[in-house]
Amino acid sequence: MADPEIKSYEPLHESRSAAVTESRPVRIALTIVTLVFLGVFLLLPLIIVFKEAFAKGVGAYFQSLGDADTRSAIRLTLLVAAASVPLNLVFGISAAWAIAKFEFKGKAFLTTLIDLPFSVSPVISGLVYVLLFGAQGLLGAWLKAHGIQILFAVPGIVLATMFVTFPFVARELIPLMQEQGNGDEEAALSLGASGWQAFWYVTLPNIKWGLLYGVLLCNARAMGEFGAVSVVSGHIRGLTNTMPLHVEILYNEYNAVGAFAVASLLAGLALVTLVLKTLLEMRYGAELAATRGH
Amino acid sequence: MKRLLLGIAAVAGLVLASSQAWSADKLLNASYDVGRELFADINKAFIAKHPGITIDQSHAGTSAQARAIAEGLAADVVTFNQVTDVDFLVKKGLVSADWQKDFADNASPFYSLPSFLVRAGNPKHIKDWNDLVRNDVQVIFPNPKTSGNARYTYLAATAYAKEAFKGDDAKVKEFITKLFNNVPIFDTGGRAATTTFVQREIGDVLITFESETRGIRKEYGDDKFEQVTPSVSLLAEFPVAIVDKVADEHGSRDLAKSYLDFLYTPEGQDIAASNGMRVRDATVAGKYKADFPDVRLLTVEEVFGGWDKVQKEHFAAGGLLDQAYGSR
Numbered sequence: 001m002a003d004p005e006i007k008s009y010e011p012l013h014e015s016r017s018a019a020v021t022e023s024r025p026v027r028i029a030l031t032i033v034t035l036v037f038l039g040v041f042l043l044l045p046l047i048i049v050f051k052e053a054f055a056k057g058v059g060a061y062f063q064s065l066g067d068a069d070t071r072s073a074i075r076l077t078l079l080v081a082a083a084s085v086p087l088n089l090v091f092g093i094s095a096a097w098a099i100a101k102f103e104f105k106g107k108a109f110l111t112t113l114i115d116l117p118f119s120v121s122p123v124i125s126g127l128v129y130v131l132l133f134g135a136q137g138l139l140g141a142w143l144k145a146h147g148i149q150i151l152f153a154v155p156g157i158v159l160a161t162m163f164v165t166f167p168f169v170a171r172e173l174i175p176l177m178q179e180q181g182n183g184d185e186e187a188a189l190s191l192g193a194s195g196w197q198a199f200w201y202v203t204l205p206n207i208k209w210g211l212l213y214g215v216l217l218c219n220a221r222a223m224g225e226f227g228a229v230s231v232v233s234g235h236i237r238g239l240t241n242t243m244p245l246h247v248e249i250l251y252n253e254y255n256a257v258g259a260f261a262v263a264s265l266l267a268g269l270a271l272v273t274l275v276l277k278t279l280l281e282m283r284y285g286a287e288l289a290a291t292r293g294h
Numbered sequence: 295m296k297r298l299l300l301g302i303a304a305v306a307g308l309v310l311a312s313s314q315a316w317s318a319d320k321l322l323n324a325s326y327d328v329g330r331e332l333f334a335d336i337n338k339a340f341i342a343k344h345p346g347i348t349i350d351q352s353h354a355g356t357s358a359q360a361r362a363i364a365e366g367l368a369a370d371v372v373t374f375n376q377v378t379d380v381d382f383l384v385k386k387g388l389v390s391a392d393w394q395k396d397f398a399d400n401a402s403p404f405y406s407l408p409s410f411l412v413r414a415g416n417p418k419h420i421k422d423w424n425d426l427v428r429n430d431v432q433v434i435f436p437n438p439k440t441s442g443n444a445r446y447t448y449l450a451a452t453a454y455a456k457e458a459f460k461g462d463d464a465k466v467k468e469f470i471t472k473l474f475n476n477v478p479i480f481d482t483g484g485r486a487a488t489t490t491f492v493q494r495e496i497g498d499v500l501i502t503f504e505s506e507t508r509g510i511r512k513e514y515g516d517d518k519f520e521q522v523t524p525s526v527s528l529l530a531e532f533p534v535a536i537v538d539k540v541a542d543e544h545g546s547r548d549l550a551k552s553y554l555d556f557l558y559t560p561e562g563q564d565i566a567a568s569n570g571m572r573v574r575d576a577t578v579a580g581k582y583k584a585d586f587p588d589v590r591l592l593t594v595e596e597v598f599g600g601w602d603k604v605q606k607e608h609f610a611a612g613g614l615l616d617q618a619y620g621s622r
Contacts, residue, residue, distance in 0.1 A: 152362060152366060237330075254512065
C-alpha cells in the first residue's frame with residue numbers, strides 16, 4: 001500500500017519510537033483500517049440495536065418491555081445470574097486458592113478441567129446436560145422417580161449457565177494468587193492467625209479487585225449466554241425463557257421492535273460492564289496487571 | 295462468610311423448589327416457532343371458558359420440540375406444523391400410534407400451503423410454479439435439507455411438476471434442478487430466508503407458508519409485498535396431538551382434549567382464520583374468503599403415497615432431493 005518513493009525520502013520523525021519502523025503512510029493506513037474495522041464490527045451493530053429498538057417510537061419501546069413474557073424473561077435472567085454468579089464466586093475462589101497456594105497430585109489436570117467450558121462449544125455443554133438429566137439420560141429415570149425436574153426448568157438453566165461461566169472467576173484469580181505467593185499468609189499464620197482468618201483478612205483483601213473483575217465478566221456472560229441455555233430451556237414462555245432466548249423468539253415472530261428492545265437491555269448491560277471494567281482497570285491497573293498474562 | 299454461604303444455599307433452594315408443580319388445571323402446549331400470536335389468542339379465549347386454568351406455551355422449531363419432549367419437556371399437548379415430528383413422538387412411545395384419528399381432519403384443525411410473496415407490483419409477473427424456473431427469476435426459500443418449511447416447498451414444486459409433465463420423472467427432475475439453480479442463497483431456516491428476501495432485498499419471490507406471509511407483510515409493510523397464490527399447491531397440515539404419557543402423568547387428559555377440541559369450534563376456527571390459517575369450518579372459511587384465494591390443494595398421501603415413502607424416496611441420504619440439490 002505504501003508508495004516506495006515517499007518511503008525513501010521520508011526522514012526519521014522525532015516522535016517515532018525506535019521500535020516503529022513502518023513509514024507514516026503505512027501507520028496511517030493501519031490506524032484507519034483498525035478504526036473502520038472497530039466501527040463496522042462493534043460500533044455500528046450497537047447503534048443499530050438501539051435504532052431498531054426505537055424504530056416505532058419510544059412508546060412502542062416501553063410497551064414491548066412491559067409485555068408480561070418479556071418481564072418474566074428479565075426476571076428469570078436476573079434470577080439465573082443471582083444464583084450462578086455467587087456459586088461460581090465460591091467455586092472460583094476455592095479452585096484458585098487450591099491451585100495457587102498448594103501443590104498436589106493432579107493439579108495440572110484440575111487446571112485443564114477449569115478451562116474446559118472455554119474450549120467446548122456452549123451448545124455441547126447444553127447437550128451434555130441433556131444426556132445426563134434428560135428422560136433418556138443417565139440420571140433421567142432416577143430424577144423422574146423422585147419427581148425432580150432439572151431439564152427444561154430453572155435448575156437446568158442455572159446449571160448450564162454455571163458450567164459455561166465457571167472459568168471466569170478462577171481464571172482471573174489463579175495468576176494473581178500465584179504472583180502474590182504464600183508469603184503474606186505464612187506471616188499471618190506465624191503471628192497466630194487461624195487458617196480462616198488468614199484467608200479472610202489477608203488473602204481476600206489481596207485479591208479483591210481481581211475477584212470483582214472476574215465476577216463482572218462472569219455476570220455479563222451469565223446474563224448473555226444463549227447456546228447452552230437454549231438447549232436445556234424448553235422455551236416455555238413466562239417460565240424458562242431467558243432474555244437472549246426471548247430476543248430470538250421475538251425476532252422469529254417478526255416482532256423486531258420487541259426483539260431489539262430486549263437486546264438493547266442486554267447491550268446496556270454490556271456497556272455498564274465495559275465502563276465498570278475500564279474504571280477498575282484505571283484505578284487498580286497495577287493490581288490487575290498480574291492477571292493480564294493469560 | 296457463613297451468612298454468604300447461607301444466602302447461596304437459600305437461593306439454590308429457591309431455584310430447585312421453583313421447578314413446576316403439576317396439576318390437572320394446567321397445560322403445557324409445545325408449539326412451532328412462529329405460532330405465538332395465534333395461540334396467545336386461542337389461550338385467552340379458552341381460558342375465558344375455563345376460568346382458573348393456566349396454559350403455558352413453548353415455541354421452537356418442531357423437530358427441536360419433539361426431541362425436547364422425548365428428553366422430558368413435559369408438554370401435555372403438541373400443536374406442530376410438521377406431521378413427521380408427531381410421528382417421531384409416536385416412535386418414542388409418547389403419543390399413541392393412531393393419533394391422527396383422535397381428532398377430525400387427520401388431527402389437523404387448520405392448514406396452510408406453500409405460497410409466494412413477491413415485491414410490490416409483481417414486476418416479474420410471477421403467477422405460478424412454472425414462472426419460478428424462468429431464467430430471469432431468482433427464488434428464495436431455505437435449504438430443504440435443514441428446513442421443514444422448504445421441504446414443503448420442494449414437495450409442492452415436485453407435485454406441480456409431476457402433474458405438468460404427466461409423471462415423466464426425468465422432466466420432473468430437470469424442473470426441480472432448474473428451480474434449485476434459481477435460488478441464489480439457501481438459508482438454513484425460514485426466518486433467515488425471509489431476512490434475505492425482505493432486508494437484503496435478494497430475489498424476486500419468497501416461497502413460504504401462506505400463514506407466514508401475513509406476518510411478514512404486517513411487520514415489513516403491506517405496500518412493499520404482494521401475496522401470489524399459485525394454481526396448485528400442497529396441503530400443509532398443522533397437526534395436534536395429546537402427549538399421552540405426559541397427560542396421564544399429570545392427570546390432564548380431559549383438559550388437553552377439550553383444549554384441542556376447542557380449536558375445531560367455530561370460535562377457535564375464527565381465531566385461526568384471523569391469524570392467517572385456512573380452516574375446516576365452512577361457515578368460518580366463507581367469512582374469511584377474501585383473505586384466502588382459491589387454490590387446488592394436493593396431499594402428500596395422494597401425490598407421494600404418505601410421509602414414510604417421502605422420507606425414503608426423497609429426503610433420505612442419496613434420495614431424489616440430494617440428487618437434485620447435488621446437480622445444481
